Amino acid sequence: MNKPESAAQKAKYPDIRRDLERQRAAILNDVEEVLTHRGGLATFPDVSDQASAEVDQNFSMRIRDRERKLLKKINDALDQMNAGTYGICERCSGDIPYKRLKARPVTTLCIECKTLQEQEEQARG
Ligand SMILES: [Zn+2]
Numbered sequence: 318m319n320k321p322e323s324a325a326q327k328a329k330y331p332d333i334r335r336d337l338e339r340q341r342a343a344i345l346n347d348v349e350e351v352l353t354h355r356g357g358l359a360t361f362p363d364v365s366d367q368a369s370a371e372v373d374q375n376f377s378m379r380i381r382d383r384e385r386k387l388l389k390k391i392n393d394a395l396d397q398m399n400a401g402t403y404g405i406c407e408r409c410s411g412d413i414p415y416k417r418l419k420a421r422p423v424t425t426l427c428i429e430c431k432t433l434q435e436q437e438e439q440a441r442g
Pocket residue numbers: 406407408409410411426427428429430431
């Protein structure tokens with residue numbers, strides 16, 4: 318089978334696609350909630366609460382940064398599904414096992430390549 322059958326590829330992981338879409342919807346919902354609540358900072362009456370409000374703000378900024386990155390990965394994964402390249406390791410071009418995709422739908426590496434990559438990162442310090 319030399320040419321990719323994109324229709325079959327698209328239908329290959331319908332439950333993972335649902336997981337990704339659910340996750341994306343949840344993140345967008347969270348982000349919206351954070352933005353909505355930011356308008357309510359005036360509800361902190363004294364200075365110590367003000368300080369913790371700033372901590373909260375830093376925290377939510379970090380969360381948002383992480384969510385933004387995850388959101389990009391989710392969009393990439395959905396793009397790959399549409400293109401029929403989802404579930405293929407970007408390093409060795411092998412199939413990523415379904416179990417790994419199910420546990421971590423945004424992964425682009427099989428376990429062997431992920432392990433190698435981590436070892437390389439550690440070696441670089
Ligand atoms: Zn690989």
